[in-house]
Amino acid sequence: MKKKLFIACFLILLVLGVSGCNINLQQMLKSSDAGEEKLIQVEIIFTDGQSLTGYIKTLGIEQEDGRVYVGGSSLNYLYDENGNTVGCYNYQRVLYITILPEETEADEEKNPE
Numbered sequence: 826m827k828k829k830l831f832i833a834c835f836l837i838l839l840v841l842g843v844s845g846c847n848i849n850l851q852q853m854l855k856s857s858d859a860g861e862e863k864l865i866q867v868e869i870i871f872t873d874g875q876s877l878t879g880y881i882k883t884l885g886i887e888q889e890d891g892r893v894y895v896g897g898s899s900l901n902y903l904y905d906e907n908g909n910t911v912g913c914y915n916y917q918r919v920l921y922i923t924i925l926p927e928e929t930e931a932d933e934e935k936n937p938e
Contacts, residue, residue, distance in 0.1 A: 864904055864906065865883075865924060867881055867925060869903075870923070872919070880903070880906060881901065882902075900914075
């Protein structure tokens with residue numbers, strides 16, 4: 826009897842904890858092999874006029890409600906085209922980010938370098 830009561834209390838606490846924490850259970854249960862995040866090629870312009878070209882994983886826009894997280898002191902990573910981390914930057918110093926168009930095979934055939 827005590828064991829059943831303990832399990833029931835534990836399940837109630839678990840349900841209350843999960844429901845009150847704004848957790849997306851579908852995303853948690855999704856396999857990590859379902860697909861990698863697509864890298865976005867960007868040019869980052871900083872407040873001192875310098876620029877940097879590379880890849881980022883997200884633009885800081887929440888998928889659920891479209892909230893945009895910008896500004897403030899926060900560390901973000903810069904990647905190469907293979908997804909390897911090559912550097913980091915602080916959003917507090919970012920003036921704006923330009924998304925660069927993806928090069929396709931047809932573009933490469935027209936403009937061989």
